[in-house]
Amino acid sequence: MTKKIYIKTFGCQMNVYDSNRMRDALMVLGYTETQKPESADIILINTCHIREKASEKLFSELGRLNQIKKKNALIVVAGCVVQADGAEILKRSPMIDIALGPQSYHELPQLVTQYNRQKGRKIVAQFPAESKFDSLPEPQKSSANAFLAIQEGCDNFCSYCVVPYTRGCEYSRSSDEIIKEAKQLVKLGAKEIMLLGQNVNCWHGDKGRDLGDLIQDIAKIRGLKRIRYTTSYPSKITQNLIQSHAKVKKLMPYIHIPIQSGSDRVLKAMNRQYTVAEYEKIVNDFRLARPDIAISSDFIVGFPGETEDDFEQTLALVERVKYASSFSFKFSTRPGTPASLMKNQIDEAVKTKRLMKLQKLLLSQQRAFNEATVGKELDVLLTERGKVRGQLLGYSPYMQGTVVRAPISKLGEIVRVKITDATATALSGKIIK
Ligand code: SAH
Ligand code: SF4
Ligand code: F3S
Secondary structure (H helix, E strand, O other): OOOEEEEEOOOOOOHHHEEEHHHHHHHOOEEEOOOHHHHEEEEEEEOOOOOOHHHHHHHHHHHHHHHOOOOEEEEEEEHHHHHHHHHHHHOOOOOEEEEEEEHHHHHHHHHHHHOOOOOEEEEEEOOOOOOHHHHHHOOOOOOOEEEOOOEEOOOOOOOOOOOHHHOOOOEEOOHHHHHHHHHHHHHHOOOEEEEOOOOOOOOEHHHHEEHHHHHHHHHOOOOOOOEEEEEEOOOHHHHHHHHHHHHHOOOOEEOOOOOOOOOOHHHHHOOOOOHHHHHHHHHHHHHHHOOOOOEEEEEEEEOOOOOOHHHHHHHHHHHOOOOEEEEEEEOOOOOOOOHHHHOOOHHHHHHHHHHHHHHHHHHHHHHHHOOOOOEEEEEEEEEEEOOOOOOEEEOOOOOOOOEEEEEHHHHHOOEEEEEEOOOOEEEEEOOOO
16 A cells, blocks of 8 residues: 655745655655545644744644544654754654754655654754755646745845744755756646745846846746746845846736835834835836736734834835735744844734734735726636635636636636636636637
C-alpha cells in the first residue's frame, strides 16, 4: 500500500509553495497526498510566526490531530515557528518527531527515511550554505494557478517584523532555474503562475536584470496564460516593472503593494523606507501604465505611538487611493523585534476600534470595486469546485473570486464570464459561449 502524507499549512503563500515542494520531495519517495489526517503516515504542519498566537495555533492543531492520527504516524513540524522557537516547541510537545526550519526542506526525504524514534527527535533549523532550491526535486504536481518562489528572505528589518529572522537574508534564484520550473509547472497543467517572494520585486538576476525583465521572459512560455507576482516592497519598484503592466498581456492587472500606515511619522518608526507621497506616486504610475489595475495593500493599526491623528491619516490615504482589496491587522508584539520593546504600546481596545473602522472603509471600497464589474465580461480561470454542486470557483484578472455554473470538465480552464452579481467578497456570473 502506498504511504500517505497529510499537510496542514498556515501563513503566507510562500508557506503554501514550500508545502507543495515538500510534498513533491516525498512523492519522489512514493508517498501520495491525502486530505484525511487519520489515514496519513506522515503529518506535516507548516507554521507561521508573523503574529501572536502562532504557536497556539500549532498546539491546538497538534491536539486535534493527536485524537485521530494513526498510531505510528510521523509528525513533522516545519516553517517559521520552528526557526524562531524550535527547541521550545519540541520541549512542549512530545508528539513532534521532526522539526524543520524553512531553509532546510531539502533535508526532509533523508530525515524521513532515516528517522528512528528510539534515537531521539530531530530539529533542523540552520541557514545552510547551499540553497534548498538547488536540492529539491522538480515539481510533481500543479494546480491551474501555480505558485513559484523566485526570491526569499528579507533585508529590510521593519521594526515590527519577524521575517528577516525566520527567513534569513535576501536570496534570488537564477533566471534559468525559475524558467525551468515555470515550464515544468505549465507541463503539469498550470495556466497561471504567481511569482512569490517576501519582497518579490527585490528579485535580481545577472547584469542588473529585474523582475520586469523576468516577467517578460516568463511570458514567452507557450501554454502559460497568466502571470502574477506578490508581495512588492514599495520603494523597490522599478519603472521597468511598472511598464511591464503596459507591455505584457499575460501580466494580470493587479498589484499588492503594502503601505502599512498613512502617516510618515509611523512609517519612519516602522523603518519603512518610503513616504506616503512616494507611495502614492508609485500607485499613480501603475495606473498610468495600466488604467484598470486593481490595487491591494496591507495595513497595521495600533503600532506603538500611533495617535488618533496618525490613524486618521491612514483613513485619508485609503480614501485617496481606493483599494480593490486589502489585508489589515492589529499590531502584534513579536519577541526579538525592536517594536516589541517600544514604550508607547497602544491599548488593545483602541487597536480593535481602529481596526474595525479601517476594515469598514476598506470593505466598502472592495464592494464598490466589485460592483463596478457587474455587466462586464471578464476572463475567469476556474480553479476549484464551488460550495454548491454544479458550481465552480475561479479568479478574474483583478483577483476577484468568481462563482459560475459550469461542468467539472471546465476546471483548470479560462472561460469568458458575464458578471451578473457582486458582493464585497465575490462575483457571480454566466459563462458566455
Ligand atoms: N514583505 C511584505 C510583508 C510580509 S508580512 C512587505 O513588507 O510589504 C505580511 C504582512 O503582515 C505585512 O505586510 C504586515 O501588514 C503584517 N505584519 C507583519 N508583522 C506584523 C506584526 N508584528 N503585527 C501585525 N501585522 C504584521
Ligand atoms: Fe517584514 Fe518588512 Fe521584510 Fe516585509 S519588508 S518581510 S514587513 S521586514
Ligand atoms: Fe508567516 Fe513565515 Fe510567511 S512568519 S507569513 S510563514 S514568512
